[in-house]
Amino acid sequence: MVSKERVVEVVEKEIKPMLMAEGGSIEVVGVDEKSGTVQVRLLGACGTCPMSMITLTAFVERVLRARIPEVRKVIPV
Numbered sequence: 001m002v003s004k005e006r007v008v009e010v011v012e013k014e015i016k017p018m019l020m021a022e023g024g025s026i027e028v029v030g031v032d033e034k035s036g037t038v039q040v041r042l043l044g045a046c047g048t049c050p051m052s053m054i055t056l057t058a059f060v061e062r063v064l065r066a067r068i069p070e071v072r073k074v075i076p077v
Helices: 004-020 052-067
Strands: 024-032 037-044 073-076
Touching: 004 024, 004 037, 004 052, 037 052, 052 073
Parallel strands: 037 073
Antiparallel strands: 024 037
């Protein structure tokens, strides 16, 4: 099972600082602990960037899955 607290910790410490360096941000909207699905909202420059889906899959999902193997999927909301 995926712990929402652990997801928020990884996002706040590892992912958000990198996005903020580019003028963006991220918010964890929800975590389905059983399915391993994490819902996030990209904010700031990331919210309107045409590359946001690449950021989501190539960076956000990759980092979360590396740190928390139970994470199966990251989806934007």
